[in-house]
Amino acid sequence: MAPEDVAADAALFARLRAAWEERDPVPAGLIDRMVAAVAVEDLTREYALLTLVEGQYAEVRGESDTATLQFSDGETSVLLHIAATEGGDHRIDGWVDAAVSEVRLVQGEREKKTEVGEHGRFAFDGVRAGLARVRLTVTREGESTEFQTPQFEV
Template identity: 35%
Template sequence: MTDTELFARLRQMWTDLDPMPDDLVDSILVALATEGLAVEYVMLTMLDTAPALAGVRGTSESQTFEFTDGTLRMLLRVNSMGDGERRVDGWLTPASAMTVRLTQAHDEVTASISPEGRFEFEHIPTGRTRLWLEVDAIGAGGASHGFTTAEFDL
């Protein structure tokens, strides 16, 4: 028996004993199509409130962003501090022992989330920004996974 005949018989044996599931191709296509769906969802739920809506008196250079992955929800309020710097105040629900990492082109700063879910960054330069949540510990009722926002402009 030649190698080609042997491989053909082995292929037929496995086809008979363990055939490919009928929905395998469709399942793979769905899995590939939903890859990165969480990032797309975050981008769709991102809110950018116009400065004119920030207050009744005076002008305000404030923006509000909301990011969620269905489990975690992050709300950011970004205020201008002048000279191209911003202050970022954030709230995370559900609150959990996490570290927030703010990254820009070549800079990175971190902050801890309080037990109430609050965090802040001061004197952040304007520019493309992304936040990363990193789990410090898994607490009762808290988040058990990290989270990354879409890139946004400060």
């Protein structure tokens, strides 16, 4: 596209924007309310309560390298038990108290999927050390929503 075409397009868009601002201005406070709504939605999604239930003092009690984590957003709760394996990787056993159609473990660009069994149980084998997050597709009253844990260290 030639520079004069770009300038002409920019001038046309500026006139259109001015016309719309005059005829149908943005309601006062709309932008601030939308930014706040998006921020709250993100916080709600990100802010799942993290409680270290056990494993904090594992190195004192014995040789095992385990941790038990519990996440909840008030409607869905997830319990994770993380244990080191002899091969140096980790196994994550989890339980969820909601109807779940999909469970994924995300570590950077890597993603693993697993099935949810009876009583909301799921597991991931061969998990490498590092930051991870569990994402679940939860179904409530016919609607699917995503529950994701904050990142945790494996």
